[in-house]
Amino acid sequence: MSDPLSDEQLPDDRFAARIQAEVMAAAEERRREDPKLARIEREIERAWADVAPPGAVGPTEELLLDRVDRLALVDVDAPIGTKPGVKQVKGAIRKGIYWYLRYMSDQLNAFHNVQARLLRRFDDRLSRLESVIGVDSAVDDLVYPAPTAGASSGRRLADAVGSGRVLVLAAGAGAALTELDNAYGVERDPQVALAGIDAGLDLRVGDPLEHLCGLEAGTIGAVLIGGALQRVSPAAAIALVASAAVACGPGGIVAVAVEDRSRRADAAAELLGDRGLAPTTWGAILGGVAASTESVKVDDDGLEALVVARLS
Amino acid sequence: MTTPITFVTPRYGTEVLGGAEAGARQLATRLAADGRDVAVITTRALSMRTWADHYPAGTTTEDGVSVTRCSVDGPRAGDFGAQSDALLPRAAEATSAECERWIDAQGPTSSELVEAVSAVADGVLVFYPYLYHPTVAGHRAAQVPTILYPAAHAEAPLDLPVFDEVFGETDGIAYHTRAEQELVHRRFPSTVSSVQAMVGLPVEMGQTPDPEGARAALGLGDEPFALCLGRVDPGKGVHDLVERFDRHVGLGGAGRLIVAGAVDGAAPSGRGVTCIGPIPEKHKSGLLAAADVLINPSFYESFSIVILEAWLAGTPVLVNGWCGPMVEHVTQSGGGLFYTGVADFDLALERLLGDAELRTRMADAGGEYVRRRYAWPSVRTRFDGLIDAVS
Numbered sequence: 001m002s003d004p005l006s007d008e009q010l011p012d013d014r015f016a017a018r019i020q021a022e023v024m025a026a027a028e029e030r031r032r033e034d035p036k037l038a039r040i041e042r043e044i045e046r047a048w049a050d051v052a053p054p055g056a057v058g059p060t061e062e063l064l065l066d067r068v069d070r071l072a073l074v075d076v077d078a079p080i081g082t083k084p085g086v087k088q089v090k091g092a093i094r095k096g097i098y099w100y101l102r103y104m105s106d107q108l109n110a111f112h113n114v115q116a117r118l119l120r121r122f123d124d125r126l127s128r129l130e131s132v133i134g135v136d137s138a139v140d141d142l143v144y145p146a147p148t149a150g151a152s153s154g155r156r157l158a159d160a161v162g163s164g165r166v167l168v169l170a171a172g173a174g175a176a177l178t179e180l181d182n183a184y185g186v187e188r189d190p191q192v193a194l195a196g197i198d199a200g201l202d203l204r205v206g207d208p209l210e211h212l213c214g215l216e217a218g219t220i221g222a223v224l225i226g227g228a229l230q231r232v233s234p235a236a237a238i239a240l241v242a243s244a245a246v247a248c249g250p251g252g253i254v255a256v257a258v259e260d261r262s263r264r265a266d267a268a269a270e271l272l273g274d275r276g277l278a279p280t281t282w283g284a285i286l287g288g289v290a291a292s293t294e295s296v297k298v299d300d301d302g303l304e305a306l307v308v309a310r311l312s
Numbered sequence: 313m314t315t316p317i318t319f320v321t322p323r324y325g326t327e328v329l330g331g332a333e334a335g336a337r338q339l340a341t342r343l344a345a346d347g348r349d350v351a352v353i354t355t356r357a358l359s360m361r362t363w364a365d366h367y368p369a370g371t372t373t374e375d376g377v378s379v380t381r382c383s384v385d386g387p388r389a390g391d392f393g394a395q396s397d398a399l400l401p402r403a404a405e406a407t408s409a410e411c412e413r414w415i416d417a418q419g420p421t422s423s424e425l426v427e428a429v430s431a432v433a434d435g436v437l438v439f440y441p442y443l444y445h446p447t448v449a450g451h452r453a454a455q456v457p458t459i460l461y462p463a464a465h466a467e468a469p470l471d472l473p474v475f476d477e478v479f480g481e482t483d484g485i486a487y488h489t490r491a492e493q494e495l496v497h498r499r500f501p502s503t504v505s506s507v508q509a510m511v512g513l514p515v516e517m518g519q520t521p522d523p524e525g526a527r528a529a530l531g532l533g534d535e536p537f538a539l540c541l542g543r544v545d546p547g548k549g550v551h552d553l554v555e556r557f558d559r560h561v562g563l564g565g566a567g568r569l570i571v572a573g574a575v576d577g578a579a580p581s582g583r584g585v586t587c588i589g590p591i592p593e594k595h596k597s598g599l600l601a602a603a604d605v606l607i608n609p610s611f612y613e614s615f616s617i618v619i620l621e622a623w624l625a626g627t628p629v630l631v632n633g634w635c636g637p638m639v640e641h642v643t644q645s646g647g648g649l650f651y652t653g654v655a656d657f658d659l660a661l662e663r664l665l666g667d668a669e670l671r672t673r674m675a676d677a678g679g680e681y682v683r684r685r686y687a688w689p690s691v692r693t694r695f696d697g698l699i700d701a702v703s
Contacts, residue, residue: 012646012677019670020649023663027655041653044552071401214494 006200014202021197021205024190068119072112076101147302148172149226149257154179156296156306157224157255164221164252169208169244170229174201175300176257182221186211209240218249226257231276237285245289245311252311254290256282260304279305315703316349316435322420322444324354324379325367329543329574331617332441332463335488335513339438339695342514342688344376349435351378353428355420355446362387363420382424389417403471411474421445429453436703438486441614442478443469451478457702459484461511463614464496465637471499479503484702486511486695488615491636507701511694515620515686519597526598530572530588537570538630538665539603541596541618542610544587545576549609549632556609558582560658567665569607572599600625604671605648605664613637620686623647623678628671630660647678 007015031038076098149168154176157166161180168176171185174196184202187193196203204211208229223244232240244254258279264272277285279295286293290309298306321336328334336352344350358366363384371380389395395417399406406414425446429437430453437454439447441463451458460482464470479485479500485508487493497504527533538557544550550571557569561584571580571587579587591599600606606622607630616638619629629648631638633656642648649664651657664671684690 012673012680013644014646016646016649016674016677017643019663020643020660023649023656023659026659027653030655030659031653037655041655044654 010200017204018197021190021194021203024205025194028190065116065120065123068116072109072116074105074108074112076105146170146226146228146231147257147259147300149176149224149306150298150300150303151175151179152299153224153226153255153257153303153306154183156298157222157253157308160253160255160308160310161222164248165219166222166224167212167215167220167247168224168226169212170225170227171196171203171208172227174199174203176224176226177201177203187227209243212240212243212247215247217246218252220247220252222253222255223248224255224257230256230258230282231272234277234281234285237277237282238288241285241289248311250311253308254286254311255306255308256286257298257300257303258282258305258307259302262304263302279307282307283309314348315699316351317343317438317699318351318353318432318435319438319440320353320425320429320446320450321440322355322363322446323357323360324352324381325358325374327358330360331613331615332461334617335461335463335615336438336440338514339691340377341375342692343695346692350376351380353380353382353425353432353446355384355422355425356381357384357420360388380428382422382428384419385421385423386419388419392417399472400468403468404473406472406474408473411472414469414472415445415448415474418443419445421449426450426453430455432456436699439482442475448474448478451481457483459486459698459702461486461488462492462496463488464492464499465612465614465635466495467612470495476500479506482506484508484698486698488512489637489640491640492614495636507698509694509698509701511698512686512691513615513617514688514691515617515624515682516688517597517621517624519594521597521601521625522595523598523602526595527602529595530591530599532570532588532602535568536604536665537568537602538605538607538661539599539627540569540571540573540607540609541591541599542573542608543576544571544573544579544589547612549611551580553607553609554580554582554585556654556657557585559654560584560661563658565658565662567604567661570599570603597621597625600627603627605630605661607661608632608635608638610638611635616641619648620678620682623675623682626672626675626679628664628674628678630657630664641678641681645678645681647674647681649674 010018148170158180166180166183168183168185171177171187172192174185177183177185177196184204186204186206186208188207190205193203193205225240225244229240241254248254259276261276283293283295286307286309289311291312293307293309295305295307319336319340321333323333324337340350340352355363356365356367356369357363364387365383367381369381369383371378395414399410399414426449429450433455436457436459438459438461439450440461442460460478462485479496480502485503485506487508487510490510493510540550540553542548554571568584568586571585572591574590575587600622606619606627608616608619609632611632611634613635614637619631619638619641622629629642631642631648631650633639633650633652639650642650649660651660
């Protein structure tokens with residue numbers, strides 16, 4: 001492993017990414033210290049959701065539900081103030097429209113209101129369902145962060161990888177990267193990532209899954225899955241492995257740094273239930289896309305094994 | 313013999329403001345300067361609000377390009393805004409009749425233009441951008457292979473089913489950025505297998521920037537400033553930027569913001585903000601060079617020529633992080649920063665305004681990126697490859 005690069009040695013795009021990560025980490029700090037700021041940002045996001053096309057606001061369902069709430073009201077108070085005409089006549093038209101349409105708009109508003117409430121009920125039920133089956137990682141992030149791939153995992157993977165570029169997903173502070181020559185990581189939390197970025201590692205702040213799905217097929221030599229991603233449900237794990245396999249292409253490697261669930265503290269064990277999969281289960285999932293799989297012991301904190309699969 | 317190329321665009325001319333139209337003109341004039349057979353079919357309109365005939369009808373030669381301007385059938389429909397408000401929130405479910413009515417209402421409708429397009433019997437037709445009547449009707453009338461420069465961004469009209477026909481039937485697609493390509497692939501999955509290329513646009517600095525001259529001519533004094541340059545329009549995010557800057561100054565933030573460009577409606581105002589209106593073209597590069605940082609707050613860009621021009625003028629940029637193409641430029645070049653919230657806007661601005669070394673490095677990185685990717689020879693090679701593939 002080579003020494004971290006200084007600012008001057010870093011390529012321009014990585015230097016800018018480091019500055020961006022510092023800005024994002026400091027911004028996150030400000031948000032946590034100042035709830036008012038978080039509220040203002042939320043207002044701005046709401047304003048964006050109001051003008052954005054469907055889907056462009058990303059996974060901000062709450063914002064879209066707010067939009068539904070506001071659009072549910074049909075207003076029959078005609079906005080004719082800017083139209084040309086005598087004031088008294090316009091006033092009469094306005095009142096006429098109001099009188100004529102009020103009966104219908106009341107029914108429509110009642111109907112929309114029920115629909116909006118129903119949507120919220122569905123959203124609540126869906127959230128609870130996701131929580132039960134383990135799609136929602138909020139508990140992990142808030143109470144018990146998932147262990148990330150460390151130096152031991154990095155060394156083990158380095159043994160298996162050839163010259164291809166390695167992507168570490170949910171890389172934390174990038175400990176695994178220190179043992180890999182041609183590698184970069186993606187971490188969602190800017191404050192966690194900052195330590196690695198400051199140490200000169202090629203660590204990017206962003207959504208690991210979005211990053212993985214944005215890669216062109218066959219452009220990566222190996223993908224190492226770690227952190228909260230290895231706590232996903234079995235269905236999500238299968239989809240995750242499939243995406244990683246596409247990014248790697250034939251001959252590539254997909255590896256998973258698997259948490260040792262027996263070492264969870266009591267509170268974490270209770271909160272997380274049986275969330276997460278055993279190395280053998282990961283091996284079975286990886287076996288669906290790989291020519292061979294192997295589970296090796298690692299010494300990283302909180303990890304049980306590294307499951308490595310070479311794609312067919 | 314090279315393939316004749318005919319651009320079809322709603323408006324064309326040096327006075328026309330608008331990224332897509334400016335892009336089409338740049339491509340056409342650069343190709344013509346290289347000795348290519350280039351024509352343009354367009355309308356006589358200057359204003360996209362009214363489509364009123366402005367330029368004389370007929371064919372003229374402008375910078376080596378044969379430009380045919382056709383009269384419009386009528387102005388933009390008076391109820392276009394109301395139609396949009398009613399239709400666009402449910403754009404994906406719009407019926408064919410509703411789509412046709414909306415496209416007609418938006419305009420510019422010109423039966424002369426459609427006839428001229430159908431009369432093109434040789435070469436390739438290049439439609440630019442996807443959104444307007446000439447592209448929808450022109451694709452149906454085309455007798456030769458077509459290329460679409462969508463200039464698409466995440467906006468509600470993209471969901472209208474009428475555009476499935478346009479994107480599905482075109483012979484080739486030229487994108488400005490990878491982010492635009494991803495957006496189109498998500499919206500029109502069948503385009504994944506279309507002939508396509510990430511072509512972009514030529515961006516070069518026409519004149520040596522004169523920052524002192526621009527400061528003097530525009531009365532900007534010697535103080536440093538952040539710049540927002542372009543149409544001053546809520547849809548471009550300028551009012552949002554002014555609010556952010558006002559708040560930034562209110563909390564003790566340093567600096568001032570100069571907003572330059574044609575104002576649509578009331579000019580926004582805020583603490584530390586000066587709106588100077590439209591500026592002469594000759595001072596554009598100087599103004600960009602004089603600024604400490606260029607801010608582009610727009611949500612809707614498929615390319616953003618202005619941030620690339622800022623880099624060539626030696627100025628780093630701060631861009632709206634909700635806009636994929638601009639984030640792509642910034643992250644790939646290292647030429648600036650992006651923001652999505654309030655806290656990161658303040659911090660990124662403070663960082664850029666407070667560190668001259670950082671600004672220089674980022675501006676240099678951005679300039680290198682533009683010269684590498686968007687110098688004319690690179691763009692021409694990619695564009696020619698696409699022309700060859702469809703013709």
